[in-house]
Amino acid sequence: QSKTPSKIDNVFQNYSHSEISRDAATIKNSVVMHLTATFLRTPANMDSGDAYLASAFSVRDRLLQRWNMTNEYHDRVNAKRVYYMSLEFLIGRTFDNALLALELRNEYSKVLGDVGFCLEDIIDEERDAALGNGGLGRLAACYVDSMACSDYPGWGYGLRYKYGMFQQQIIDGYQVEAPDCWLDSPNPWEFPRPDVTYPVKFYGHLVRVPDSKHRFTWESNVVYDAMAFDVPVPGYGTNNVGNIRLWSCKTNSLFDLNKFNAGDYAGATGGQVAAQILTDVLYPNDNTNEGKELRLRQEYLFCSATLQDIIARFKKTGKPLSELPDLAAIQLNDTHPTLGIPELMRILLDDEALTWDEAWSIVTRTFAFTNHTILPEAMEKWPVPMMDKILPRHMGIIYDINLYFLQSVEEKFPGDRDLLRRISIIEESNPQQVRMAFLACVGSHKVNGVAAIHSDIIKQSIFNDFVTVQGEDKFINKTNGVSPRRWMNGCNPDMSALITEAVGDRTWINDLTKVKKLEDHVADDDFRARWSAAKQKNKQRLADYILSTTGIKISADALFDVQVQRIHEYKRQLMNIFSVIYRYHCLKQMTPAERAKEISRVVIFAGKAAAGYWVAKQVIKLINSVAEVINADAEIGDVLKVVFIPDYSVTAAEYLIPASDISQHISTAGTEASGTSNMKFVLNGGIILGTVDGANIEIGEEIGEEQIFFFGCLAHEVGDFRHYLRFHQPKPDEALQTAFDLIQNNTFGDGAIFQPLIDSVLRGGDVYLLSVDFPSYIQAHKAVEDAYRNQEEWVTKSILSVARMAKFSSDRSIQEYAEEVWNIEPVRVTN
Ligand code: Z2T
Known part of the structure; x- marks a missing residue:
């Protein structure tokens, strides 16, 4: 135990009162200081990786003041x-998140801009x-x-x-x-x-x-x-x-x-x-x-x-x-x-x-x-x-x-x-x-x-x-809930600016009940146009991201249909890809004139399979095999594209979620405890196609059933179906059978590779009830398309959804835990 010299109080007496320095000159000095002293580089030879590290360390210095203040205060x-x-x-x-929290984003953007860097590129250097x-x-x-x-x-x-x-x-x-x-x-x-x-x-x-x-x-x-x-x-x-x-x-x-x-x-x-x-x-x-x-x-x-x-x-x-x-x-x-x-x-x-x-x-x-x-x-x-x-x-x-x-x-x-x-x-x-x-x-x-x-x-x-x-x-x-800081304000700046305008200030970011105000603007043509433009910009940003990560060129004018989550049988990515195969089949049956009337769609998958989960890994292989054939089919062109984005991550989600038109949350009823990406998609103006499961149910209750596409059997029916399927062969409907046939005809490469997946339905008791839910799933897809054709109604759904999503802020969840489980109160940290 070392003793604190009594002088120290005098030397540091103003320490905890110091304000975060925000002026451009001071920020620039601190970035250059870290560049040269922490990382032994010079402004002349710095690349964007150096610029990230130097800026991040400079932001962290500013964060530390508050951090020390917080811990001292709570102890006191x-x-x-x-x-x-x-x-x-x-x-x-963390970098962008910290910049937003400290309200230093514009300041750093300017300082970095002055030396020829774009903040977005610098942010992209962080792992x-x-x-x-x-x-x-x-x-x-x-x-x-x-x-x-x-x-x-x-x-x-x-x-x-x-x-x-x-x-x-x-x-x-x-x-x-x-x-x-x-x-x-x-x-x-x-x-x-x-x-x-x-x-x-x-x-x-x-x-x-x-x-x-x-x-x-x-x-x-x-x-x-x-x-x-x-x-x-x-x-x-x-x-x-x-x-x-x-x-x-x-x-x-x-x-x-x-x-x-x-x-x-x-x-x-x-x-x-x-x-x-x-x-x-x-x-x-x-x-x-x-x-x-x-x-x-x-x-x-x-x-x-x-x-x-x-x-x-x-x-x-x-x-x-x-x-x-x-x-x-x-x-x-x-x-x-x-x-x-x-x-x-x-x-x-x-x-x-x-x-x-x-x-x-x-x-x-x-x-x-x-x-x-x-x-x-x-x-x-x-x-x-x-x-x-x-x-x-x-x-x-x-x-x-x-x-x-x-x-x-x-x-x-x-x-x-x-x-x-x-x-x-x-x-x-x-x-x-x-x-x-x-x-x-x-x-x-x-x-x-x-x-x-x-x-x-x-x-x-x-x-x-x-x-x-x-x-x-x-x-x-x-x-459950999700953070509006990361999953709205951080990942969707344009939509967030519109919300700030509707609310009058930025307080909605810490009090999501204020997004209700959006309902006042749902009939405002100018507001609606800017709402759509924000989504369109996010879709273009995702199209660029997909081109750079996969080499696949997609049109930002297509309907973006997204399922991104861990690959697991209960989440039924397999049902999704079967429906894509069926859709491909239908498109092939059409004349060019008929096809031209169809809604162009990009079906996007991403997600990791546990290293030892063989079935999940085969599902990834099937998705990629189907994508390869469909994307190369000149007759189909932009009407249907299938993309598997590798290495799904929080950062990938921040690109994907704001760009989706519809997202799929299609677990067998009763198997997905909550799901949290469902909340993120709707908070970004996306529409859910989902089962009556997990938090989908409460999302539907909050935003209204017109704003969500439900399908499939209900949780209380699952037991009986499973019991039946233990003793009886499932009877795939025509659509599902068509998908099986195409796979078995080697349309997507050697069909034998995928036979175990088909067998999980036909011979494995169809535990996740693909054969049961498939007909209503296809129906729901049709309903989505019909709704999407009416863009005016679609935008209304999108705005109303966001306006009614306050419940799904993690701030609400945490307040409930604090009051009903932890018995703790907020403590306002001051000097
Ligand atoms: C996990 O991500 C979830 C549950 C687990 O149970 C384990 C992991 Cl790693 C042991 C998920 C649920 O599947 C999901 O429904 C839920 O939204 C999420 O936890 C957060 O509660």
């Missing part, structure tokens, strides 16, 4: 904080921080953004993967994965905190503390150090700057100099390799659980470091641990961070010597849990022998949690053995498994789903018994 007033624990934060780029798979990870990023913007004292906690979401290359139509080396160039948006490092133990054995019931010493020599990296989250329209604290495994001390000196080089670095790999890569699974031992170790490193850090911060207040729930709320983003529950128990029992009941009361008042899926293949279960080997203390604590829980169930429902078996945290399989969703539920005071239908479904399915035992009030809904 002992603010209750919320900790959002997530194995994934799909952040994307995405892709520390997440899809919806769940992006939701975490939107939520920390909303906490920052709404003045909530909130932190994200996650892992700093050296390799984020893999890069997807398309070779010969197939997905090929390459590592995402996002840290190869300097990252202006992270701050290493070598002083914030915690030891994390694995394996070893337990020694009971004499005369104690629940207190153990855990002895092991396998100890890794987790070191913090802090990522700032600039709040728009506020001084509040949030923080995402990411842990990385530290390895320097693990170098074995004795082995090195003896010439054993592999042995010398072996310990480092073993440690390093813990935070090396993000598991690329969306909605599936691989059950790998390394993943369990990753999860524990994350949970242990995070809980130690939260406790250390709490202890600085000098308050007794019984008051932890008054100063800290912890949200578990799905079950991935569930080990935080036994880890906090371990700290309170073994390190702090609390009794079981004291500790358990603190734990259950601190944690809350969000479930994001009902797909059985995504449910985390860990074999008891594996958990016992790696985390013996936690396995013991989980057994005790389960014992006390089952005792309480037995008290309420005496003699119901089947209930006990069903509800046990330990599944009596061979080997036994720890059901992480049950552990998360038992250790939390609130459990929520992510859209109304999903929250209902989980109450009737996986948590049905828990509702009976623990009561209905514990199980609530928190419909």
Whole structure:
């Protein structure tokens, strides 16, 4: 502990009062300073990559003032904080976001323009921080953004993967994965905190503390150090700057100099390799659980470091641990961070010597849990022998949690053995498994789903018994939302300018209820024309992006039909491409004169398949094979184009979403917990073609059924259809059969490659009900076309939709969590 010299107060007394410097000369100086001093370049030899780094570091200097002010202020007033624990934060780029939040965009644009750079090109130099798979990870990023913007004292906690979401290359139509080396160039948006490092133990054995019931010493020599990296989250329209604290495994001390000196080089670095790999890569699974031992170790490193850090911060207040729930709320983003529950128990029992009941009361008042899926293949279960080997203390604590829980169930429902078996945290399989969703539920005071239908479904399915035992009030809904900063103001400047004009100022960016004002302009011809022009410009921008990334030339005058998301059977990209094939067939049957009357369409796909998900990868191959044939067919020309954009990312989404006319959200009813891109598309004036599933339903309720194209069977009908299809061959309608025929005729190359996909419908029980929904899907496409022919009505739908979308701001979601789950209040940061 070093002492602060008393003089320091005088030297820095004005520090926290300093305003962000905005004048062009000062900004230019700071960019040149970073260019020359931080990166050893000169203005004469700088390229746009240098210009990005120098500008980004200069912006970050300005951000730091607010960041320090925020943390000092929250410490000073002992603010209750919320900790959002997530194995994934799909952040994307930060530079433009920070420029907008600090209201410095025009200033930097000018300074860069003066030296011959265009801000858009500079922005394009930044690599995405892709520390997440899809919806769940992006939701975490939107939520920390909303906490920052709404003045909530909130932190994200996650892992700093050296390799984020893999890069997807398309070779010969197939997905090929390459590592995402996002840290190869300097990252202006992270701050290493070598002083914030915690030891994390694995394996070893337990020694009971004499005369104690629940207190153990855990002895092991396998100890890794987790070191913090802090990522700032600039709040728009506020001084509040949030923080995402990411842990990385530290390895320097693990170098074995004795082995090195003896010439054993592999042995010398072996310990480092073993440690390093813990935070090396993000598991690329969306909605599936691989059950790998390394993943369990990753999860524990994350949970242990995070809980130690939260406790250390709490202890600085000098308050007794019984008051932890008054100063800290912890949200578990799905079950991935569930080990935080036994880890906090371990700290309170073994390190702090609390009794079981004291500790358990603190734990259950601190944690809350969000479930994001009902797909059985995504449910985390860990074999008891594996958990016992790696985390013996936690396995013991989980057994005790389960014992006390089952005792309480037995008290309420005496003699119901089947209930006990069903509800046990330990599944009596061979080997036994720890059901992480049950552990998360038992250790939390609130459990929520992510859209109304999903929250209902989980109450009737996986948590049905828990509702009976623990009561209905514990199980609530928190419909997802997305950040208007990134998903409107950032990615769609022209539309945003129109909204600002309609509202009168920019306050809608932090209060989306104000977009209602757009309804006043829906009959204003000039406004409508500019609304359409904004969409048209976005479509041209996307056409340019597609040309540069794929070499495919498309017309910006066509209808843009977009499905971009992880490739998964339940999302039914396969149904989409079957319908494209059918459409191609129909166009081929027409005379040129008939074809000329058709609406030109570009069908756009993008998305990654989990590396081990063979069926999903075959779907990518089919899309690319179909695209190749159709795009080369001179007879078809611009009437139908099919594009698969490789390497979908947050940044690609920022190009794609503002340019869509219709987007598809076509999961089998009951399978998509919420979906969040559906919200983003509509917030950008796009129209949804979708099933009655996830948040589509609430979007339809808000914007009105005239503004959305629904089709397909309903969630409550799925069970019967599936049951029927287990015992009966599906009967494809003529359209679907035509698609099968074309594939089997080798229209798109060797049809045999795709037979397994056809068989998943015809012989695999058609689990996702393609044959059931196909006829209404084709009908819905027709309805979309008819509506699109009437451009006047289409523009009305587009404006009305955006006007009615306020509910889907993540600010609304976060406010609900704050009030109903976390019990925290906004804190306005001032000097
Ligand atoms: C994921 O992105 C989602 C659920 C998961 O369950 C895992 C991952 Cl990686 C374990 C998605 C849902 O599929 C989607 O419906 C939802 O909108 C999103 O989480 C955010 O809640």
